[in-house]
Amino acid sequence: MSASRRITIFDTTLRDGEQSPGASMNIKEKIEVAQALVKLGVDVIEAGFPIASPGDFEAVREIARSAEGSVICGLARCNEQDIDRAWEALQEARHARIHVFLATSAIHREFKLRMDKKETIARAVAGVERAAGYCRDVEFSPEDAARTEVDFLCEVVEAAIAAGATTVNIPDTVGYATPAHMASVIRTLRARVPNIDRAVISIHCHDDLGLAVANSLAAVEAGAGQIECTINGIGERAGNCSLEEVVMAMRVRHDVYHVDSGIHSERLVPTSRLVASVTGIQVQRNKAIVDRNAFAHEAGIHQDGFLKERTTYEIMRPEDVGFAKTDLVMGKHSGRAALADRVRTLGYQLNTEQLQTVFDRLKELADKKKEIYDSDLAVLIEQQIRDVPKLWEFLGYEINAASNQKPRVTVRVRRGDEALSHPVSQGDGPIDAMFLALEQVTGTSVVVKDFQVHSVSMGKDAQGEVTVEVEYQGQLYRGRGVSTDTVEASGIAFLDALNRVGTLANLPKPPLAPSATV
Ligand code: KIV
Ligand code: ZN
Numbered sequence: 001m002s003a004s005r006r007i008t009i010f011d012t013t014l015r016d017g018e019q020s021p022g023a024s025m026n027i028k029e030k031i032e033v034a035q036a037l038v039k040l041g042v043d044v045i046e047a048g049f050p051i052a053s054p055g056d057f058e059a060v061r062e063i064a065r066s067a068e069g070s071v072i073c074g075l076a077r078c079n080e081q082d083i084d085r086a087w088e089a090l091q092e093a094r095h096a097r098i099h100v101f102l103a104t105s106a107i108h109r110e111f112k113l114r115m116d117k118k119e120t121i122a123r124a125v126a127g128v129e130r131a132a133g134y135c136r137d138v139e140f141s142p143e144d145a146a147r148t149e150v151d152f153l154c155e156v157v158e159a160a161i162a163a164g165a166t167t168v169n170i171p172d173t174v175g176y177a178t179p180a181h182m183a184s185v186i187r188t189l190r191a192r193v194p195n196i197d198r199a200v201i202s203i204h205c206h207d208d209l210g211l212a213v214a215n216s217l218a219a220v221e222a223g224a225g226q227i228e229c230t231i232n233g234i235g236e237r238a239g240n241c242s243l244e245e246v247v248m249a250m251r252v253r254h255d256v257y258h259v260d261s262g263i264h265s266e267r268l269v270p271t272s273r274l275v276a277s278v279t280g281i282q283v284q285r286n287k288a289i290v291d292r293n294a295f296a297h298e299a300g301i302h303q304d305g306f307l308k309e310r311t312t313y314e315i316m317r318p319e320d321v322g323f324a325k326t327d328l329v330m331g332k333h334s335g336r337a338a339l340a341d342r343v344r345t346l347g348y349q350l351n352t353e354q355l356q357t358v359f360d361r362l363k364e365l366a367d368k369k370k371e372i373y374d375s376d377l378a379v380l381i382e383q384q385i386r387d388v389p390k391l392w393e394f395l396g397y398e399i400n401a402a403s404n405q406k407p408r409v410t411v412r413v414r415r416g417d418e419a420l421s422h423p424v425s426q427g428d429g430p431i432d433a434m435f436l437a438l439e440q441v442t443g444t445s446v447v448v449k450d451f452q453v454h455s456v457s458m459g460k461d462a463q464g465e466v467t468v469e470v471e472y473q474g475q476l477y478r479g480r481g482v483s484t485d486t487v488e489a490s491g492i493a494f495l496d497a498l499n500r501v502g503t504l505a506n507l508p509k510p511p512l513a514p515s516a517t518v
Pocket of ligand 2: 016171173204206236
């Protein structure tokens with residue numbers, strides 16, 4: 001086996017990832033994700049963009065204070081206020097990095113910045129110098145680098161390194177590059193920038209053409225030493241380079257790339273599930289590396305070959321990326337110790353109170369469902385981790401519905417100590433009527449943008465998982481609900497989204513709608 005070059009993994013799930021529509025996380029959720037990223041072995045965590053909002057600032061500051069083991073990074077534009085604010089948030093980190101960026105492509109210079117090349121370089125240098133005055137670890141990104149004239153890119157990169165940048169990141173901001181193009185940009189920088197050996201070259205690819213992972217790997221082959229990526233590939237528009245895919249490609253095809261990372265790959269699946277759970281953005285069934293289908297063999301010929309010799313159809317083992325070896329877990333008679341053990345095996349960490357709640361829910365579920373699988377358990381655990389302050393709690397519903405008839409729905413909810421019931425007799429079917437009743441009782445009117453139902457595990461008694469995406473004042477919010485009763489799961493998911501609207505948009509408590517107190 002040939003020697004490995006160690007690639008730095010820079011995770012931007014909490015910054016670029018959070019820019020996915022509807023992916024907003026609250027501070028507690030961000031801290032939870034940051035802790036999972038540390039355990040995963042991520043080298044650098046981009047925790048947010050401190051100037052963007054007070055919430056972003058607080059999240060970066062809390063992560064900087066509490067996360068140990070990874071470099072904590074904050075993003076800033078090349079201006080004094082941004083950089084000062086970033087440092088204010090980062091200063092308590094054991095190891096902090098300030099990441100400054102400025103667009104360099106002709107399109108951005110002309111239409112966005114209205115700056116010529118000289119002014120652009122001067123601004124980049126001033127930004128890097130100010131950041132370097134605060135900390136030794138400074139990253140500079142020429143935004144839209146992949147569409148920047150390569151001669152100018154070399155000039156900017158040289159100036160940024162001379163000013164103190166220790167990492168120079170090359171973003172394909174709009175996902176326009178191809179692998180050959182990306183490799184050639186990196187090779188050109190290495191050949192032409194005289195001080196390039198004083199900085200790490202990083203790569204940051206977006207997935208608009210579905211090439212983010214391929215472009216990142218091509219950059220690494222050409223000499224890049226850092227990859228910027230996100231869990232599940234979430235991010236602006238089509239997303240960013242997916243951490244789990246790029247890491248496993250480097251590991252499984254070590255013979256090609258001769259590089260590796262410090263990622264503990266058996267933590268990939270739990271981290272992916274956690275991010276899906278807190279953002280509400282589920283991965284597709286056939287998602288490489290982290291979804292079960294990635295290891296399911298359906299065709300008879302494949303199954304036959306696999307049973308004779310696993311490697312005929314499998315290039316990595318499910319347990320290498322964090323799938324448990326057996327799937328059937330618990331039943332009615334499983335004890336607390338068995339549950340605690342399974343929770344640990346699945347890669348989660350719960351406090352005593354959370355464990356007790358999961359145990360109680362597990363017993364309730366076991367009354368409705370004979371066999372409980374890992375995926376059922378993961379959902380119960382994630383409900384504890386996903387931290388949406390419950391302004392409103394779903395208690396139940398009654399429905400009277402038939403084809404070609406107006407449905408009649410009564411929902412029962414709780415706000416604080418008050419239990420309310422609210423009837424509605426309109427809407428296109430029972431789910432629509434239930435949503436309407438919940439909007440009325442909470443006094444929150446939203447537009448439903450997406451509604452999805454999945455089964456969590458196998459069999460007719462499987463739990464249904466509903467994800468609802470709603471729009472409120474131009475912002476997207478997601479809710480999730482799980483139950484063996486899909487209608488109930490829909491109500492829970494919708495109320496979960498309304499709770500997010502209430503907490504993330506900081507709505508005052510709505511006056512109670514005229515409903516009966518129960
Ligand atoms: O895509 C991009 O250009 C970015 C920069 C801020 C690095 O996210
Ligand atoms: Zn980006």
